[in-house]
Amino acid sequence: MKHGPIALIDENMPVFVIAPKNGQYDKVVSNIQEVKARDGKIIAILSTPSLELYENNSKVIMWAK
Numbered sequence: 001m002k003h004g005p006i007a008l009i010d011e012n013m014p015v016f017v018i019a020p021k022n023g024q025y026d027k028v029v030s031n032i033q034e035v036k037a038r039d040g041k042i043i044a045i046l047s048t049p050s051l052e053l054y055e056n057n058s059k060v061i062m063w064a065k
Contacts, residue, residue, distance in 0.1 A: 001031045011039040020047040 009015065015035045019028045029052060032042055043059045044050075050060075 001034060006034060006038070009035055009038040009040040011041075014041040014043055017042060017044045019044050019050065021050075 017028060017032055017035075019025060019032075029050075032044070035042055041059075043061070045061045047062075049062065
């Protein structure tokens with residue numbers, strides 16, 4: 001997300017995020033916060049519920065294992 005891709009995000013840009021609860025989850029949440037700071041629209045696909053993503057007014061899709 002750093003440098004090039006982040007520069008493209010604005011209020012009209014939907015960003016799809018796959019955020020499984022694993023070792024990279026905190027980095028994914030950090031990227032989501034960067035997108036939200038630029039008014040991007042988050043559509044997150046999660047393996048487990050996440051209050052922090054719900055609080056960010058993201059659209060959330062859950063999948064079961």
